[in-house]
Amino acid sequence: MTATLSDRRVLLIVGGGIAAYKSLDLIRRLRERGAEVTPVMTRAAGEFVTPLSVGALSASRVYGDLFDRDDEHDVGHIRLARTHDLILVAPATADLMAKLAHGLVGDLATAVLLAARVPVLMAPAMNPAMWNHPATRRNLATLKDDGVEFVGPASGEMAESGEAGFGRMAEPLEIVAAVEDRFGTGSKPLAGRRILVTSGPTHEPIDPVRYIANRSSGRQGHAIAAALAGLGADVTLVSGPVTLADPAGLRTVHVETARQMLEAVRAALPCDAAIFVAAVADWHAAEEAGSKIKKRDSGEVPVIAFAENPDILRTIGHSPERPPLVVGFAAETDDLLANAARKLERKGADAILANDVSAAGGVMGGRENTVHLVTRDGVEEWPTMSKEKVAERLARWVAAKIGEGAPR
Template sequence: MALHRRILLIIGGGIAAYKSLDLIRRLRDRGFTVTPVLTPAAEQFVTPLSASALSARKVYRDLFDLTDEAEMGHIELSRDADLVVVAPATADLMAKMANGHANDLASTLLMATDKPVLIAPAMNVRMWEHPATQRNLETLRGDGIRVVGPDRGPMACGEFGFGRMAEVHEIVQAVEAALGATPRPLAGKRIIVTSGPTHEPIDPVRYIANRSSGAQGTAIAAALRDLGADVTFVTGPASVPPPDGVDIVRVETARDMRDAVLNGLPAEAGVFAAAVADWHVANAAERKMKKDGSGKAPALEFAENPDILAEVSGMAAGRPALVVGFAAETNDVVAHATAKRDRKGCDWILANDVSEGTGIMGGTENEVTLISAEGPEVWPRLGKDEVAKRLAARIAEALT
């Protein structure tokens, strides 16, 4: 159990605020002391009385509370905790944090604190995808702010996409990881994780891609980070945000990804979860291709992309002790994946069935079979986060 157990919980004004009450309860069950701070908008969704009853602490609401401010209470509040958690972190709160605004109690606490900060964003999918929010997110990551979520799913407003606040158990895990309250068997181990699709240009505006969201690779990187690994996260143009607390290397093409992986070595392990294109267009046009009136499609010439998994697996010097590949198959999954493991020379292959109707590719769940020298090991269908945690635990066993 960690020595530091004091949480300052800032509750933002969004429908997800109701989850903050369960978060208080779960954190207290694990031995944390939780001091709630409600924004004025948060009080439209949860009451100070309910937050106080669940936390058994005074709830703070007003920057200009004369009793508290006589002793600069907002300064004491901001520094008395071991971790500041913002859940839900609305678009407004993120904007204030990123741009240094301090016009209410919550934003002033966030400006005045010298303690680590963890945010759990929650908002409408369009607000999440807005360029301003994404700029603010990158600024916050650059400032060292930890981020958990958001998740993908149906919204209270009826839309579907990323913007749902992370589930309470995910936030609790992120809190424990931020405070070193979880075992860290991979501390000091460097691991490379590839993720997402690659984009292979046809011309300056068109490209060949696939339906990979990058969700599984992102979850794996986060799970390895939570076990203490130093993660180099090489990601193609994924549709999910990268995890915080890892070294992010963004790439576009398979050739870019190969260079980034080789530059990231040496490492104790490599997990190659990216859906790398097998081919690229050898005669990609320098200008946008135009119709010429003939009705004929342009002739595209293809060249084979580098085989990153095979190259790393076959390295004579500097090969990671553990090399893990992925096999997305549509039929004869175990047979094809077993043959791939033998052909590539990697240690493990995680095979999954991405045939039509499974909902795996781009979905929130995965059903994998771990193939090693001992043969196939079938895992049940799990959420991608759970698959990632199971794989991270197996990697920790193999490396320690």
């Protein structure tokens, strides 16, 4: 692991939310990169993770008491606020954000934040209703105006059953990348490279209220775009309709149909690599109805004629404008590797990431992926991992291929 944060001192404030468990992995990731991590825990954080585990992973004393006699004889909260290079708040709860926005102090964490004379980076984590509440939005705007920086939140399932939306804390690796970017120390093997990524489904209208689509959340494509940008690439993300926020630090082009996506892809060329992750619908209605198709009293079912959509991967894979590196995705329900190998040749790709979307393999739209990297050199099986980790691994593979001269 490259020591991209060597000699950097990070004061980590752990807020009191269920996402506090991620702070343990975050500490490990920061220290892997050479950072010195000093933890401050709120009282509520101790209800989710123990000071013992935080201290063991950080190899540091864990601070938490504003009225500690040994620490406060020399105004310890001021010392903590000013002897580090960065104050990182993860998770940043609605309570912590509100207190800092209004200058309220009631414990060591808020005292340190108010006394800070170094950059503050927050990773919010809360229920979507709390994140979208007007008070939180006001506090967010105030904190940004005050110079506080943010990473996340992301969209996804909450700890509460049946709850989903924006409010998930960013994954530890995404937070680490934000810290590296803040210091300008991250490894940037793709700096100066232009990369195109497609993501999400396409929606092919049947009438003004109905459409054809694939079951794609866009999570994998968006994660890949963010990971490539994190390695320094100049990324253009062409996204079909999704509920995800646009990833920070890159250019996002929003489209609806396959034909619009192909047009946006062509507009993004030339580039050094193209990663086609979008689950593009194979067909569209040959004639889109101008008004809603109504049920008929006779029970007669309307007949809809379909026309084939452009095959974007194949079009670009065999185009004179073809990028030096072309990667496609194959979502299959059977004969996974055989179908992926055929797709590799037929569509002119250099690699296909194949994943099983059958009932046994897991439906599209989930948070994890099990993929096989299929190239002309063979098949590389990747273990089941989060889509963020798949993205990170693919981004590193792309960087290595571009570095050695991508195959044609």
